[in-house]
Amino acid sequence: MRHRFELQVGPVAFRVGSAWAGPVAALRRLYAGYPAPAGACDFTVRLEPERPWRRWLRPSVAIRGDYMLPDAAPLALAHGLLAAEMGMNLQMALGQRRFLLLHGATVERGGRALLLTGHSGSGKSTLAALLGERGWRLMGDEFALVDLADGCFHPFPRVVSLKNQALALFDDVAGERLGPVLRGTPKGTIRHLRPRSEAIARMDEPAAPRLILFPRFGRDLAAEARPVGAAEVFVRLTQASTNYVTLGEVGFAALAALVAGTPASAIDYASTEEAVGLVEALWAA
Amino acid sequence: MAGPLYIADPADCVRAVPLEGLTALYHRPSGTTHILAPPAPQILEVLAGSPADADEVAERLARRFDLASEDAGAAIAARLSELEAAGLVRRG
Amino acid sequence: MGGVSDSRALVRLLRDPAAAREVEDWTSLLAIARAESLAGTLAIRLRGVAVAPPVERLLDEARQAAERQRTEALWEAEMARRALAPLGVPVILLKGTAYAAAGLPPAEGRSIGDLDILVPRDSLPRVEAALLAAGWEWVKEDPYDDLYYRRWMHELPPLIHRERDRMIDVHHTVLPLTARPRPDAGALVADSVALESGLRILAPADMIVHAAAHLFADGDLAGGLRNLWDIDRLLRRFGEAPDFWPALRERARHHGLEAAVSRAVRLACRLYATPAPGGWRGRKGADAAFEARLLARDGWGRERRPLLRLAFYVRSHWLRMPPPMLARHLWTKARR
Numbered sequence: 062m063r064h065r066f067e068l069q070v071g072p073v074a075f076r077v078g079s080a081w082a083g084p085v086a087a088l089r090r091l092y093a094g095y096p097a098p099a100g101a102c103d104f105t106v107r108l109e110p111e112r113p114w115r116r117w118l119r120p121s122v123a124i125r126g127d128y129m130l131p132d133a134a135p136l137a138l139a140h141g142l143l144a145a146e147m148g149m150n151l152q153m154a155l156g157q158r159r160f161l162l163l164h165g166a167t168v169e170r171g172g173r174a175l176l177l178t179g180h181s182g183s184g185k186s187t188l189a190a191l192l193g194e195r196g197w198r199l200m201g202d203e204f205a206l207v208d209l210a211d212g213c214f215h216p217f218p219r220v221v222s223l224k225n226q227a228l229a230l231f232d233d234v235a236g237e238r239l240g241p242v243l244r245g246t247p248k249g250t251i252r253h254l255r256p257r258s259e260a261i262a263r264m265d266e267p268a269a270p271r272l273i274l275f276p277r278f279g280r281d282l283a284a285e286a287r288p289v290g291a292a293e294v295f296v297r298l299t300q301a302s303t304n305y306v307t308l309g310e311v312g313f314a315a316l317a318a319l320v321a322g323t324p325a326s327a328i329d330y331a332s333t334e335e336a337v338g339l340v341e342a343l344w345a346a
Numbered sequence: 347m348a349g350p351l352y353i354a355d356p357a358d359c360v361r362a363v364p365l366e367g368l369t370a371l372y373h374r375p376s377g378t379t380h381i382l383a384p385p386a387p388q389i390l391e392v393l394a395g396s397p398a399d400a401d402e403v404a405e406r407l408a409r410r411f412d413l414a415s416e417d418a419g420a421a422i423a424a425r426l427s428e429l430e431a432a433g434l435v436r437r438g
Numbered sequence: 439m440g441g442v443s444d445s446r447a448l449v450r451l452l453r454d455p456a457a458a459r460e461v462e463d464w465t466s467l468l469a470i471a472r473a474e475s476l477a478g479t480l481a482i483r484l485r486g487v488a489v490a491p492p493v494e495r496l497l498d499e500a501r502q503a504a505e506r507q508r509t510e511a512l513w514e515a516e517m518a519r520r521a522l523a524p525l526g527v528p529v530i531l532l533k534g535t536a537y538a539a540a541g542l543p544p545a546e547g548r549s550i551g552d553l554d555i556l557v558p559r560d561s562l563p564r565v566e567a568a569l570l571a572a573g574w575e576w577v578k579e580d581p582y583d584d585l586y587y588r589r590w591m592h593e594l595p596p597l598i599h600r601e602r603d604r605m606i607d608v609h610h611t612v613l614p615l616t617a618r619p620r621p622d623a624g625a626l627v628a629d630s631v632a633l634e635s636g637l638r639i640l641a642p643a644d645m646i647v648h649a650a651a652h653l654f655a656d657g658d659l660a661g662g663l664r665n666l667w668d669i670d671r672l673l674r675r676f677g678e679a680p681d682f683w684p685a686l687r688e689r690a691r692h693h694g695l696e697a698a699v700s701r702a703v704r705l706a707c708r709l710y711a712t713p714a715p716g717g718w719r720g721r722k723g724a725d726a727a728f729e730a731r732l733l734a735r736d737g738w739g740r741e742r743r744p745l746l747r748l749a750f751y752v753r754s755h756w757l758r759m760p761p762p763m764l765a766r767h768l769w770t771k772a773r774r
Contacts, residue, residue: 101464
């Protein structure tokens with residue numbers, strides 16, 4: 062393809078090809094400081110016109126690659142960066158077999174990892190990004206990569222995708238760590254945030270899980286935490302996993318070990334500050 | 347009540363993990379996970395390697411797990427047909 | 439083997455795993471292999487060949503993925519067997535699931551999608567009813583599609599299992615009724631071979647005939663490299679029997695598919711070096727165009743040569759339907 066970019070994020074290498082220069086230039090700028098892959102890439106992502114003439118005429122970016130969804134809607138060329146991010150997520154969700162993949166955000170402190178997982182809109186991504194600015198190491202905001210042999214979480218510190226109101230929380234971050242503000246995307250207004258350089262420098266350093274939290278955001282919710290039983294955790298994590306079924310028995314074993322060895326709580330909150338307070342309190346307990 | 351004869355897979359076809367009174371069961375031939383409530387895991391255990399009808403299963407449960415009750419046969423027959431739909435037992 | 443510009447690099451590696459030493463661009467090679475549904479097959483072929491650790495990890499994942507698909511496919515076949523056993527009709531597994539159930543060589547590392555079975559045509563209503571009772575449901579609700587399938591295709595409209603989310607295609611012959619060759623479905627069933635489970639597979643020559651029909655008639659040759667690989671592996675296994683090749687010729691003629699089978703064997707010989715007797719080899723007619731179509735994929739996994747592909751697309755519909763019917767079909771499809 063005309064434009065290409067290769068990227069190593071933790072244990073996973075991507076090759077992104079694009080018919081246009083724009084998305085690749087945006088990726089290069091945002092992922093400055095990330096290492097280049099040492100060998101073969103795990104996944105190929107292609108950003109290409111939906112039909113040949115759509116390269117120039119009302120350009121729209123189809124998200125394709127090794128693994129594809131037949132009905133994935135194309136994005137406007139102005140949202141090409143988002144298309145690249147979605148393309149990488151898609152490869153992970155559909156093609157990753159080396160780790161048990163849990164849809165959620167992970168942060169680390171003192172060598173141990175915290176998993177935040179829940180439905181989209183639960184605020185887990187914002188919460189993790191905020192913790193990443195406040196003394197925690199951000200390991201990833203989209204997927205937790207559970208090692209199938211020892212159960213540790215592997216960092217996967219891609220750029221964080223900040224959505225809508227969350228953008229305002231990161232106004233004081235250095236400008237070079239922020240991508241362009243993308244308005245009117247299918248997910249609303251989006252801006253990407255590069256994790257702090259420590260998170261990138263330590264992307265090869267796994268951490269053993271210590272706590273699982275299921276956050277739930279709601280303006281009318283009272284801030285509170287309640288423990289969640291093992292059976293519920295097991296079922297919720299199978300639902301949060303994109304590749305539990307495809308992994309078969311090794312996935313079952315990894316999930317059972319994670320559930321048996323890690324306490325879990327649900328937390329409700331109405332503001333991000335409340336959430337940070339709950340996380341710190343549960344971590345200290 | 348001589349209902350159908352049920353067959354379960356041998357014990358090494360499943361891997362079970364207890365979860366607070368429930369059982370997470372990985373079934374190797376299908377590659378699927380089932381969350382089972384009692385007495386389903388116990389039924390599979392007494393059926394493994396030796397087919398039986400619902401009444402016989404109820405007797406075995408009573409002997410092995412002390413799981414006797416009025417009308418056990420009918421309840422066990424209902425569980426067996428659920429296990430059949432899940433592919434964990436089949437008719438002989 | 440430096441640059442990777444079409445599927446030839448993949449074909450060469452499948453044929454000769456030792457060539458792995460010369461591969462420089464594994465990312466492109468894997469993208470092509472994935473696009474052709476041959477990643478698992480390639481990974482099995484390369485087992486034991488020394489490659490760099492990141493490549494070995496990816497190959498290992500591909501092998502595990504294939505193993506997983508095998509488990510799921512065999513389980514789906516078993517569930518269909520349980521649902522249909524009370525009917526007492528022969529149930530013949532086709533394609534990937536058949537190879538896996540019978541332990542045939544194409545099954546190694548092969549991806550397997552839907553479950554395809556062949557049953558006698560007069561048993562269709564009972565088979566349909568038994569599957570519906572056991573949790574399968576119709577996928578399509580559209581009345582034109584439904585009518586089209588029932589009237590002209592060689593299968594029931596696809597069914598999907600409501601809990602397992604897996605599709606089953608129930609065939610009563612191996613080509614659409616609209617197609618000009620009319621394979622002898624009765625003979626396919628009559629000569630099928632029973633497996634230990636009670637499920638059945640096609641007899642060797644019929645299996646080749648079906649694979650060839652599937653390669654050329656069932657679509658526009660998309661995924662053809664994989665289907666041709668199946669044929670190569672089957673021919674290597676079956677071809678050991680002394681009377682196999684004449685029997686294959688005779689059987690292909692009987693089903694009206696001699697041209698398709700001959701071309702499939704020629705292409706397999708050219709691309710995968712299948713050891714076929716002299717009379718089967720060579721290059722005829724449009725073989726070169728078929729070969730180009732099969733190899734039309736670039737190092738990003740994209741299909742190349744759009745005009746050639748379009749020609750094959752039109753041709754595939756032409757083969758399946760007489761022209762007036764084709765026009766009606768394309769018209770109905772276009773208006774939606």
